[in-house]
Amino acid sequence: MKGQMMHRPLKIADLITFAADTFPDSEIVSVRTEGDIHRTTYGETAKRIAQLAHGIQGLGIEVGDRIATLAWNGYRHFELYYGISGIGAVCHTINPRLSAEQMIYIINHAKDRLLFVDLTFVPIIEKLREHLPEDLRVVIMTDRAHMPETSLAGVLCYEEVLDGQPDHMDWPDFPEETAAGLCYTSGTTGNPKGTLYSHRSTVLHAYSLCVTLPKVLQEGSRILPVVPLFHVNAWGLPYSAPLSGASMIFPGGALDGKSLYDLMEREKVFSAWGVPTVWLGLMNEINQRGRLPDGLGDIVVGGSAAPRSLIEGFEKQGVNVCHAWGMTEMSPLGTQGNLPPRMDDWGMKERIDRKQSQGRRVFGVDLKIVDDEGNRLPHDGKTPGHLYVRGNSITSGYFENPEASKLVFDEEGWFCTGDIAAITSDGFLVITDRSKDLIKSGGEWISSLDLENIVMSHSGVANCAVIAVPHPKWDERPLLIIQSKDDDAPPPKDELLEMLGEHFAKWQLPDDVVYVDALPMTATGKVSKLTLRKNFAEGAA
Amino acid sequence: MKGQMMHRPLKIADLITFAADTFPDSEIVSVRTEGDIHRTTYGETAKRIAQLAHGIQGLGIEVGDRIATLAWNGYRHFELYYGISGIGAVCHTINPRLSAEQMIYIINHAKDRLLFVDLTFVPIIEKLREHLPEDLRVVIMTDRAHMPETSLAGVLCYEEVLDGQPDHMDWPDFPEETAAGLCYTSGTTGNPKGTLYSHRSTVLHAYSLCVTLPKVLQEGSRILPVVPLFHVNAWGLPYSAPLSGASMIFPGGALDGKSLYDLMEREKVFSAWGVPTVWLGLMNEINQRGRLPDGLGDIVVGGSAAPRSLIEGFEKQGVNVCHAWGMTEMSPLGTQGNLPPRMDDWGMKERIDRKQSQGRRVFGVDLKIVDDEGNRLPHDGKTPGHLYVRGNSITSGYFENPEASKLVFDEEGWFCTGDIAAITSDGFLVITDRSKDLIKSGGEWISSLDLENIVMSHSGVANCAVIAVPHPKWDERPLLIIQSKDDDAPPPKDELLEMLGEHFAKWQLPDDVVYVDALPMTATGKVSKLTLRKNFAEGAA
Ligand SMILES: Nc1ncnc2c1ncn2[C@@H]1O[C@H](COP(=O)(O)OP(=O)(O)OP(=O)(O)O)[C@@H](O)[C@H]1O
Ligand SMILES: Nc1ncnc2c1ncn2[C@@H]1O[C@H](COP(=O)(O)OP(=O)(O)OP(=O)(O)O)[C@@H](O)[C@H]1O
Ligand SMILES: [Mg+2]
Ligand SMILES: [Mg+2]
Known part of the structure; x- marks a missing residue:
């Protein structure tokens, strides 16, 4: 009826x-x-x-x-x-x-x-x-x-x-x-x-975004999308801001730390949205000036994994970091990393631990993780699998590209994200890698994200990446690539490996460390592991 | 495409x-x-x-x-x-x-x-x-x-x-x-x-409610629906609370001021939703105890017009009053009365003036006001007309009742609310009456709501209603009906008319005042003007 x-x-x-x-x-x-x-x-x-x-x-x-x-x-x-x-x-x-x-x-x-x-x-x-x-x-x-x-x-x-x-x-x-x-x-x-995208997918996504971030998306709020309008609709903000009544501050082309700081301060931006690289730049500027831009209370970070040090840096100064995960194919929002009130009295360390995860799903996005054969895996926070999604704001096929479309849906019609992730029993998504960036050593997976996170906490590291390089015996082995803050005083290899040694088993540690002037970036502002893999196809040599 | x-x-x-x-x-x-x-x-x-x-x-x-x-x-x-x-x-x-x-x-x-x-x-x-x-x-x-x-x-x-x-x-x-x-x-x-209601209408309504009340509908918030689950889905809360993560406190059958106060205090209710009568009862209890229940910060009031004195009473104690308007046929939310931040520095009087209006439309509800011939009226805040609505959460016809359905849609397919309202240039709906409660005297409309609002501010009045009684010359004339707080000391007629005289033209004043022990109530907790009209069909006599 x-x-x-x-x-x-x-x-x-x-x-x-x-x-x-x-x-x-x-x-x-x-x-x-x-x-x-x-x-x-x-x-x-x-x-x-x-x-x-x-x-x-x-x-x-x-x-x-x-x-x-x-x-x-x-x-x-x-x-x-x-x-x-x-x-x-x-x-x-x-x-x-x-x-x-x-x-x-x-x-x-x-x-x-x-x-x-x-x-x-x-x-x-x-x-x-x-x-x-x-x-x-x-x-x-x-x-x-x-x-x-x-x-x-x-x-x-x-x-x-x-x-x-x-x-x-x-x-x-x-x-x-x-x-x-x-x-x-x-x-x-x-x-x-x-x-x-369709009108339906866009309006429903705008609704979900507002419902997900009620403290940010409300009348009177001032939001700075550093994430570009040319990158997945600036994460849906151009639709959800008018829906909620929030004001928007558009930064034009000046996206360096100093310009952003000045704009945020002048416009009393409350919440700012962008990829980790942008916030690394802003954090630098904040450290130099010794204080936050006036009014800043919230950072939404996504597009690639937010380094632990970045989350910590903002949280310690009282800025809420919302670590979000999504994809172009998802309009993009999939999960959001704000913590539930029951974690209010957790210690800073435990809270940051949680904020490193990609957070909980938003309404309208169904998640499933499966093994190589497509069997569902338990939500125990420990068993990573291939992450599939389903929902009204998720692609049903690429535009005029049936070949590519064929490859990304399973028999139940779910979309394959290409991410490897676990889900905790209380609903937090933990991405361990992109399947194409995974390092498979002697039959075991090594998470590049986990390694990078530890390395990023070294004060001499500006940015880093761990990639797989081919290995005759183990198939693949991790290689650590470092962009130093100060080229004249790069963090020594031993120190970095020792740091990692405290958190990882020996076989998970990178075989080598190499130093570059700047990490190659993709068009969406992420470290291009594809380029790195090409450049280091022969290993560190 | x-x-x-x-x-x-x-x-x-x-x-x-x-x-x-x-x-x-x-x-x-x-x-x-x-x-x-x-x-x-x-x-x-x-x-x-x-x-x-x-x-x-x-x-x-x-x-x-x-x-x-x-x-x-x-x-x-x-x-x-x-x-x-x-x-x-x-x-x-x-x-x-x-x-x-x-x-x-x-x-x-x-x-x-x-x-x-x-x-x-x-x-x-x-x-x-x-x-x-x-x-x-x-x-x-x-x-x-x-x-x-x-x-x-x-x-x-x-x-x-x-x-x-x-x-x-x-x-x-x-x-x-x-x-x-x-x-x-x-x-x-x-x-x-x-x-x-359909699944679509219900989910979209839940979304809109969350987007409309982001400060209330969020994780960690504790909400008390006094409005019954049998009255338009308790205004949609059973759907929007799970969507937002808010907790719900269900009061069972004890809806008197004292029981509600105790429950609110014990459960640290932040936001409570109900019809004006309920809040009049709670306000009494608050006045007796001399303080608010712990945690209370927000009241949503709807179902019938919130008396000015009620809004003022809560607002003066720092409780935000959201005066909402809706209908069973609308799932029910139509408009919400929270004020925009630009009114933050308005004086209390001006703010209460605004809060007496029914507020701004929610996303998904289109409003139009028209004259008797169906011509659109300007949104100037001064020109009342018949209020029509359109949207995904609005009825398209009564269940198995084509006769009743035929009467409530215009040629464009809009639903006739039966309310008479003006709309201000900044989007606030001002309901002046229900068309069936309108008083038409000598060809001019008199707003019963406006008269009632003034009378309600008299300290001796517990509740009141203004209804039309037939009149040989003027067609209809207003009659004021009073339920006193103290039956032994009812507010004198002269005093009441004098009060009204300060705000209204002489021809708009009630011809008479009558006193009743209790006003008759409808099943949804509103004053039953239908009953009053029957009882006083012959005037005050
Ligand atoms: N918070 C996050 N943590 C970890 N990875 C993330 C996060 N947010 C996004 N990603 C990664 O980014 C992917 C989505 O990429 P996106 O659609 O934004 O850009 P893209 O243009 O498709 O880039 P590419 O061509 O590299 O896929 C996700 O599948 C995931 O691997
Ligand atoms: N905030 C408000 N201010 C003024 N009137 C209101 C308000 N909220 C609701 N109403 C009135 O209540 C009507 C909706 O009634 P509702 O659907 O809640 O109950 P009902 O069971 O239909 O009652 P009835 O049979 O009297 O129509 C609206 O059309 C309007 O006249
Ligand atoms: Mg991609
Ligand atoms: Mg009705």
């Missing part, structure tokens, strides 16, 4: 309409590529989004068309999220740190019809232009006064697309399964693969 | 599975009809819910069957919410304060197959038994030791339904539009009408 309730499609545009009605004065503050700071509100932004939508329709865009963005975090990029999806088109965010080759692949694969580009990235597009679809039109995200000289033919100016358009839109209805956003993985293995 | 995301049905059972996985230790505390206090957790409760579901299936219950409950707020009633809907049956909550006639109508109209009944209400059912369907089986919500002597044939014992059943359930999948709950309005006009 069916219930007798109205059926309204879950629609992204309803989020901004709601925010404009309900939180008209909540702020969107942006560090602009033009150099200044820009302030606006949800009330004003909803009007500009309507203008943008009318403007895009005027350019001949129709339901289902893909429209690409290549931009920093700023209000115009936010407007594009809503203006594009609102009319049933698909907002395809491109990671500007991808290689030229990957970018060309992505834009052609997505068949983008429009490309919105920040001033900073115009040169990139100039270089790629001849490899992009001929009918792709480029819009530069600035006003007439700041339009650059460019070799690009027929470029449009963002503000002129909006100019004179009506500032109200009756957003069309369409099925909630309609595509709304497209984001390609950084493609560390093979060509990038696209996740095609 | 469709997105490529998994489609999982939104399901109520997933809420309790989630809570058991994620918040296994969050509490459910119940004042039992057996007389003692019962404590359990989401972890334990999920197991009992599985047992209950197996037990019900063993009684031959199938998808779509209606199962009625007649019970106070307690853990067994909560278990029924999940056990019944989890297997695709429909949990039909009955208001024990309905008349015998209405109850007979409802149970027969719903074609209930099972009836779960608290010890307290066994006598009611004994009396009605012969008018109820023959094949209706009655389950008494207690254990074997407490089973009463009863004239009812073939009654079952709740704990025996669970006994020996497996404590795990693989909850079946079904379309998210499947019916899950049924609640009849109290039927102050005509026969009660049923709202048939």
